[in-house]
Amino acid sequence: MHKKFLYAGVAVLLFSFLTFTGCKQDDMPKAKTHEEMVALGKYIVTTGGCEDCHSPKIYTEKGPEFDTTRSLSGFPANETLPDIDLNMVTPGKWVMTEKNFSAWVGPWGISYASNITPDKATGIGTLTEEMFIKSFREGKYMGVGRPLLPPMPWQVIGKKTDEDLKAIYAYLMSIKPIHNMVPQPTPPDKIMEMQTKK
Numbered sequence: 001m002h003k004k005f006l007y008a009g010v011a012v013l014l015f016s017f018l019t020f021t022g023c024k025q026d027d028m029p030k031a032k033t034h035e036e037m038v039a040l041g042k043y044i045v046t047t048g049g050c051e052d053c054h055s056p057k058i059y060t061e062k063g064p065e066f067d068t069t070r071s072l073s074g075f076p077a078n079e080t081l082p083d084i085d086l087n088m089v090t091p092g093k094w095v096m097t098e099k100n101f102s103a104w105v106g107p108w109g110i111s112y113a114s115n116i117t118p119d120k121a122t123g124i125g126t127l128t129e130e131m132f133i134k135s136f137r138e139g140k141y142m143g144v145g146r147p148l149l150p151p152m153p154w155q156v157i158g159k160k161t162d163e164d165l166k167a168i169y170a171y172l173m174s175i176k177p178i179h180n181m182v183p184q185p186t187p188p189d190k191i192m193e194m195q196t197k198k
């Protein structure tokens with residue numbers, strides 16, 4: 001009689017073990033569909049502060065808001081920067097930005113937030129996924145070029161998983177392309193020249 005219970009007990013254990021391991025396989029993470037990657041990328045970009053620097057702003061009584069007609073198109077090429085007092089931006093003094101938070105002045109000169117819409121001529125439309133990921137991992141313009149300048153937080157974004165960076169790429173490639181040719185950075189010794197040329 002006792003033996004019978006023992007056999008039954010073993011059978012129950014074996015059954016639950018098999019069911020459990022079977023379930024485990026069903027729970028394995030499945031590769032995300034393209035739509036799911038775009039949705040994840042949208043979540044990361046909209047909660048990750050990218051628009052703080054990469055989207056032009058409109059000013060309301062409440063302060064700056066994102067100009068949703070030009071989302072993520074970078075420093076507006078048609079805007080002229082106000083004059084800069086160079087004594088204020090020598091090392092150890094101020095780092096400054098303009099009204100869109102998209103042009104930044106510091107000891108590195110002036111950097112301009114890139115157009116990260118998929119426009120082929122002026123945005124990241126021709127960038128491959130691999131180059132895009134490399135730009136964050138290695139802090140290089142277009143993934144292969146010059147070092148990226150402050151305040152682009154590539155050191156932080158570059159710590160994301162491959163899946164997150166691929167999702168950001170999928171999302172950015174899905175948004176409206178905007179034609180806006182962001183200027184190349186101005187080296188520190190060229191700021192004066194730029195101001196007198198205006």
Ligand code: HEC
Nearest residue numbers: 048049050053111112113114135141142143148149151152
């Ligand atoms: C504090 C401001 C700031 C924030 C926040 C920011 N960026 Fe940037 N980003 C910049 C600036 C400025 C540049 C241009 C740097 C340069 O020219 O060297 C840049 C450059 C880039 C580039 C390089 C484009 C190229 O052609 O190589 C990509 C891609 C990019 N940013 C994506 C993002 C994403 C995605 C986020 C959010 C997760 C983000 N940035 C958040 C300021 C910022």
